[in-house]
Amino acid sequence: MKRRDIFKGAALGLAVVATPVMAQDGETKVIGVAIPSATHGFMGGLNYHAQEAIARLEETYPQLDFVLATAGDAGTMVNDIEDMVATRNIDALVVLPFESEPLTSPVQAVADAGIWVTVVDRGLSVPGIEDLYVAGDNTGFGRVAGEYFAENLTEGDNIVVLRGIPTTLDNERVDAFSAAIEGSGINVLDMQHGNWNRDDAFNVMQDYLSKYNDIDAVWASDDDMAIGVLEAIAQAGREEEMWVVGGAGMKEIIARIMEGDPQLPVNVTYPPAQIATAIELTALGMVSATPVSGRFIIGSEMITPENAESFYFPDSPF
């Protein structure tokens, strides 16, 4: 990431005539961004969009400076946040908590120090710490997929489900999915964890295919997992029997939906670009009087061959 010259930024900041806003005294404002590192597709996309947003905003607002830290686990993330506060004097923190519990008190401490806090995607365990909450709609993610299954399958049809890493987020999605297909007469044959990982999903799907002779559809609940699932189905030569719904809008999958692939009828969004939304709103609050506190929930939409074009980002890693 290009580190801007702080003095230059400050000088430019001084040149900007202070508009009558909260604490706009023309000095450089520092925004810290703490996110998990790019360990799978979705987080890779999230990292990409975070860097994009930061580059764009540094261009737009010379008086803003950004510190980006990516962490491989909750402990490292806490250290990153402590360092930002101690050494970089951040004015605002945008954080996607690695896990809710361990990050709650460190982020609480940041908020108590008078620093603006924006929480992304996963809520903290204690309500009311953050000034701004930006998230995808996990319940909607499961519900939209479930409704599609309920509408497009008939009573007595069999489906299998691959779940993500065991987390509250995964539980929310699966519970909403189960609620949406309730009463439709669809049999859920099995639910196992594929851990949002291609290889694990491939193995689980191979075993499903050995175990069940009649599967009509698969809810893979994530596009990384969908890739593994499709491969296992192809190996068994059962492409004609079942269709697959992933989620989160990986570009390769979207490309196939655009082509009208019968195996991949639809997808459900859960945009990794939500981090850009969070950074943009935080920056807006820092540089202007625009009120940006509250909750911003990005809806989960259904991607179909008709609208897939507008969800296709060929430059993103995801």
Added chain:
Amino acid sequence: MTDITASEPKPRRRVNLHVLGPVLALVALIILGASLNSNFLSYGNVTNVLARSAFIGIIAVGMTFVITAGGIDLSVGSMAAFVAGVMILSLNALIPSMGIGVPLIATGMVIALATGFAAGFLNGFLISKIRIEAFIVTLGSMGIYRSLVTWLADGGTLSLNFDARSFYRPVYYDGLLGIAWPIIVFAVVAILGELAMRHTPFGRHCAALGANEQVAKYSAIKVDRLRLMTYVILGLLVGVATIMYVPRLGSASASTGVLWELEAIAAVIIGGTVLKGGFGRVWGTVIGVLILSLIDNILNLASIVSPYLNGAIQGVIVILAVVLQRESKSAD
């Protein structure tokens, strides 16, 4: 796959539990699986499980030599991801000049082996010549390779060109006489490994070095070179495993090969190799790999317990397998 176990030469007069422990555990698992699901012993399922095991299995054979010689390698999972990334990038880059065909894939395979060799050599060099603890060196390189593959993939996924993939796919999915290629390669690697461990000076020297470095030195064993060799062989085998892995999903990302090193080490220990070195058993390692894969497979096929507990069951079986071997040890 019991033919591999049958390749054990000169069985000892005393049949003791600590040789048979892992075999018994494997037999028990097979009986359990067959009783829970009629498809368990079907051709399709057996092929799936063995082909899946091949990656960890090929790596674990190399790990057996490293551990026998008193070393450890924590970097193999990241190394596999890195080698896969380099291989995919090279293949994609070579398509315009070489076209899609056997020469392209052969070049990719050579690149994978060369990358694995180089990565193994680097580990081995730092450990044997610069004399840094193996645990520390490979812990460091584990992070390095994992970061490098993330960087190569720009935080996303490296995907092989679609047409090249269609051409390369049979390497994982097809086989000879109905036996999938990964299974054949795994079997060949395992048999060669077993022969090397039992019937060559190299295997005996590894055990001598792991048992007592000073004594090995006085016995005119070139200790440094031997230690370097074990890491180089492991690196090469990571390359071989990657050659099998890439055609499966045609992609590599930061999540490729996560925790493979621990699975490989666990397989080696279940198989009866001593963690602190001095004694290794390649056929035992093969049994260990199969035990680990079968646990996963049976849990998927049977859904007897909450999937949250899969890890716990694996843990219990790993510890049990080792405890079974210990009992007779104390009587010796």
